[in-house]
Amino acid sequence: MKNPVKVVAAIGLALGGVFGLVGTVVPEQNLRAASWGIDGVGLVVATSLLALRFFRKGNDFVAGGFLVFAIGEGVMLSGTAATLAESVPSFAAGTALWSAALLLTSVPKEFASWIRLVGIIGAILFAITAARIFWGEQMLPTASPLPFFAYPFLVLTFVGWIWTLQKAD
Numbered sequence: 001m002k003n004p005v006k007v008v009a010a011i012g013l014a015l016g017g018v019f020g021l022v023g024t025v026v027p028e029q030n031l032r033a034a035s036w037g038i039d040g041v042g043l044v045v046a047t048s049l050l051a052l053r054f055f056r057k058g059n060d061f062v063a064g065g066f067l068v069f070a071i072g073e074g075v076m077l078s079g080t081a082a083t084l085a086e087s088v089p090s091f092a093a094g095t096a097l098w099s100a101a102l103l104l105t106s107v108p109k110e111f112a113s114w115i116r117l118v119g120i121i122g123a124i125l126f127a128i129t130a131a132r133i134f135w136g137e138q139m140l141p142t143a144s145p146l147p148f149f150a151y152p153f154l155v156l157t158f159v160g161w162i163w164t165l166q167k168a169d
Contacts, residue, residue: 005049006165012046013162015039016073017155023080024142024151033080040077044070047101050161054110065104072097084140088133091141096130099123102157115160122153 016039023035047070055063072094079090099122105111106119129147133139141147 005053006168009046009049009053010162010165012042012044012049013158015042016046017158021151021155024148029083032084036080037077040073040080043073044077047073059108059110061108062105062110065101065106068097068104069101072101084142085138087141088138092130092133095126095147096134098154099127099130102126102154105161106157111160111164115157115164118153118160119157122150122157125150125153 019035019039019042023032023039026032026035047066051063051066051070053063054060054066057063075090075097076087076094079087079094082090102119102123106116106123109116111119125146129139129150132146139146
């Protein structure tokens, strides 16, 4: 993986996966905010680069999915310094955009079947999360079972995207 765009995108996805999960489980607000800040920046950079990569390849749906993901992550990033309760509106908007992005990247046959399946499961779980918040339920970003159990599907999707980048020519 010598292509610098692929390297930076893979690092951004890895940072997003690791620090996103760390931020979900640490109880201290300052550590959570710092973790989610690193997560958000890494994912915005990675998915912006992937949007350009897939646009140049002519796969507009996948490129659009990565662009929508970057926008959703940027929306979420705006709430990372807030308390969990204060971050709910940006979290709801971000998860709705994550859901759309995961569908846009998973429906076309650009990635291996297992990556697409994991992405679609994540999309459904995040759509349910966003809908419940938009419907008026007070659901924190760390709530269980949702969205807590949706995050592993997101991170597995990142792993699949990294794996695809590594094997790409």
